[in-house]
Amino acid sequence: MCFRDYLSKRAVNNTVLMMMMDYGFIHLWNSSYLSGNLSSYKNLVVLCMDKESFTVIDNSFPNQ
Numbered sequence: 181m182c183f184r185d186y187l188s189k190r191a192v193n194n195t196v197l198m199m200m201m202d203y204g205f206i207h208l209w210n211s212s213y214l215s216g217n218l219s220s221y222k223n224l225v226v227l228c229m230d231k232e233s234f235t236v237i238d239n240s241f242p243n244q
Contacts (some may be wrong), residue, residue, distance in 0.1 A: 191225040199224070203232035 187196050196231075201209040209226075220222055228234035 187225065190223050190225055195223060197221050197224045197239055198227060200227045200229060201233055202229040203236070209233075229232055 199209065199212075205235055212218065226237060228237055
């Protein structure tokens with residue numbers, strides 16, 4: 181699946197909430213995720229810019 185197709189599948193009303201992060205900002209991202217109740221957004225897409233952040237996110241949300 182290409183990235184455009186993935187975004188289309190995640191979109192709600194043609195809108196995607198996209199967050200970019202790397203490991204240096206993992207704590208800021210986690211704080212935003214929790215305080216913003218971002219788990220309720222079906223159209224949230226997180227772009228991990230390095231392997232370390234991907235590993236943390238992948239282990240935190242294995243069924244996503």
